[in-house]
Amino acid sequence: QKEVEQDPGPLSVPEGAIVSLNCTYSNSAFQYFMWYRQYSRKGPELLMYTYSSGNKEDGRFTAQVDKSSKYISLFIRDSQPSDSATYLCAMNYYGNNRLAFGKGNQVVVIP
Amino acid sequence: DAMVIQNPRYQVTQFGKPVTLSCSQTLNHNVMYWYQQKSSQAPKLLFHYYDKDFNNEADTPDNFQSRRPNTSFCFLDIRSPGLGDAAMYLCATSGQTYEQYFGPGTRLTVT
Numbered sequence: 001q002k003e004v005e006q007d008p009g010p011l012s013v014p015e016g017a018i019v020s021l022n023c024t025y026s027n028s029a030f031q032y033f034m035w036y037r038q039y040s041r042k043g044p045e046l047l048m049y050t051y052s053s054g055n056k057e058d059g060r061f062t063a064q065v066d067k068s069s070k071y072i073s074l075f076i077r078d079s080q081p082s083d084s085a086t087y088l089c090a091m092n093y094y095g096n097n098r099l100a101f102g103k104g105n106q107v108v109v110i111p
Numbered sequence: 112d113a114m115v116i117q118n119p120r121y122q123v124t125q126f127g128k129p130v131t132l133s134c135s136q137t138l139n140h141n142v143m144y145w146y147q148q149k150s151s152q153a154p155k156l157l158f159h160y161y162d163k164d165f166n167n168e169a170d171t172p173d174n175f176q177s178r179r180p181n182t183s184f185c186f187l188d189i190r191s192p193g194l195g196d197a198a199m200y201l202c203a204t205s206g207q208t209y210e211q212y213f214g215p216g217t218r219l220t221v222t
Binding site: 032034041042043049088090092094097098099103 | 115142144154156159209210211214216218
């Protein structure tokens with residue numbers, strides 16, 4: 001079993017829809033959770049960083065963490081064509097500099 | 112703006128010809144990382160520096176070396192590039208918290 005599971009998609013949605021992305025993980029030691037957005041041929045851009053269970057909002061983006069279920073989510077409200085990218089979840093824990101990544105989820109927002 | 116800078120953005124080298132990729136950061140972070148990312152895959156950690164302490168991943172080929180002459184700069188040396196080394200190479204940094212910030216990447220082509 002991989003440490004982090006992320007359904008690679010791709011996921012196509014119409015403009016204005018809510019995009020919902022999920023990752024599950026097996027290592028209960030993970031405590032820091034990140035979502036990255038990566039446009040084609042660019043480096044990953046940190047979107048959200050959280051370290052506690054619950055929700056964190058930043059504009060149209062909401063990151064949700066459920067440590068009891070080992071499950072994290074990213075929601076994108078009012079999706080725009082510019083949100084078309086690959087979204088990677090990543091996580092680590094105190095004292096461990098290595099990020100465990102999901103495989104990435106390709107999202108296409110159709111105008 | 113504080114950032115992670117990678118040069119060059121595109122590098123073409125010949126099979127077996129040594130190549131050096133560079134990374135600099137203005138974030139004053141103490142940890143710097145080198146990742147390899149191939150198409151439709153998550154980034155794969157090659158090694159990282161915690162200050163001057165070098166940490167090599169067990170499955171990183173000997174063909175890959177790194178230098179960190181000071182806090183701001185880090186280099187990736189590929190001693191004898193093979194066709195399988197064609198990829199995007201990503202530099203990242205992290206500081207007192209555990210999220211990582213990536214540079215734009217260097218796309219390496221091996222002919």
